[in-house]
Amino acid sequence: MTLAALRQAIRPLLNLNLPHDAMEAYFAFYHDDRRTHLVTWPPETAVAAGYVAISRTGMDLFRPLVTLRLPPLDLEAGVALIYHALSPETAVLLSAPESYLPLLRALFEIEAEEHLSIYSLSASAFQPVINVLVTQGQAANGLPHFAIRSEAAGGELVASAHLNWQSPQFGEIAVSVQPRFRHRGYGRSVVSALAQYLLANGRTPLYATNPQNISSVHLAQSLGFADTGARSVMLQATLRPQPQ
Numbered sequence: 001m002t003l004a005a006l007r008q009a010i011r012p013l014l015n016l017n018l019p020h021d022a023m024e025a026y027f028a029f030y031h032d033d034r035r036t037h038l039v040t041w042p043p044e045t046a047v048a049a050g051y052v053a054i055s056r057t058g059m060d061l062f063r064p065l066v067t068l069r070l071p072p073l074d075l076e077a078g079v080a081l082i083y084h085a086l087s088p089e090t091a092v093l094l095s096a097p098e099s100y101l102p103l104l105r106a107l108f109e110i111e112a113e114e115h116l117s118i119y120s121l122s123a124s125a126f127q128p129v130i131n132v133l134v135t136q137g138q139a140a141n142g143l144p145h146f147a148i149r150s151e152a153a154g155g156e157l158v159a160s161a162h163l164n165w166q167s168p169q170f171g172e173i174a175v176s177v178q179p180r181f182r183h184r185g186y187g188r189s190v191v192s193a194l195a196q197y198l199l200a201n202g203r204t205p206l207y208a209t210n211p212q213n214i215s216s217v218h219l220a221q222s223l224g225f226a227d228t229g230a231r232s233v234m235l236q237a238t239l240r241p242q243p244q
Contacts, residue, residue, distance in 0.1 A: 006038040009048040013069045019120045019206055020230040021096060022170040027055045027067045030167050031159050041071055050078065050187040052085035058141060059093055059164075063236065066094045075103065079243070082107060087240045098231040104217035108237035115211060117217075118230035121195055121205040127226035128196055131189035136197075139163070143171075159186035161194040164208075171198045173207045175219070188219050195223060208232070 001009070014028060028038065028051070035056035040048035042175055050071035057065045066086070070078035074100040086092065096104060098115065131148070139145040145162035149155045158181040164172040173194050177187040195205040207225050209216040 001044050002048050003033055003038060006040055009046055010038070010051045010069070011186065013048065013051065014038065016169055019118055019170065019228045022167065022206055023165065023172065024053070024067045024069065026165045026167040026170070027053045027065065028107050031055050031121050037186065039081070041077055041081035041084065045086065045168070049074070050081050050083060063093045064094045068096060079105060079107065082239070083242045086239050087237050089240045094235040094237050096233055098233050101233055104235065104237070108235065108239055110237045112236040114234045116208045116232045116234060117211045118208070118228045118232065119207040119220045119225035120228045121199070121223065121225045122208070123178045123199050126195065126199065127224045127227065129185070129189050129192040129223070129224065134189050134193045136193070144194070148190060150181070159190050161190035163194070165187060166203065169203060170206050171203045172208060188222060191219060192223055
């Protein structure tokens with residue numbers, strides 16, 4: 001089956017307008033065709049019960065990003081799908097709903113595990129920050145980013161916000177602030193600028209953060225982002241040999 005046909009087969013599994021499905025929808029339907037490999041379950045059927053998307057990204061040069069939806073209420077089918085899509089000993093970055101963790105821990109050797117809460121921003125709740133130090137540029141992935149540089153430090157980049165990915169419906173914001181420039185509102189300023197850009201272009205800003213990162217959570221909430229209730233995990237993992 002062609003990639004277009006595979007995408008059509010998994011279309012009922014994801015809601016393009018739901019923050020809970022936003023990242024999976026981007027990598028399933030909008031990521032570069034040349035860097036996207038879809039595997040469905042059952043294989044090569046017109047309507048799929050589950051899928052695995054294997055995407056080449058800039059997140060890691062050596063590990064592909066894996067996103068997935070497993071067949072509901074069918075553990076054996078979920079295991080079969082994963083081993084149909086990936087060979088044992090394959091090292092991956094794996095993003096999945098938190099509810100999949102028991103199965104993923106059984107099948108993968110996990111080197112790193114990060115839990116994420118997904119926040120969403122509506123135009124009506126947005127509390128913008130105006131900072132004349134913020135400038136707009138283009139990130140390595142071709143998407144816009146907003147930054148603050150220190151003139152006193154020779155133009156050193158002190159804070160930036162960029163998009164991990166952008167679909168027609170959503171854009172996921174990531175922020176970075178140099179440690180010695182934290183607690184000055186710079187991170188909030190660049191995230192605000194990027195959120196305003198997304199809203200002006202008809203997209204809903206999303207912000208994924210570890211719930212234990214209190215300063216990051218506070219940054220999101222101070223701009224009007226609201227917790228969607230979606231919980232995901234990002235794993236650095238290697239697939240174990242298939243259970244017998």
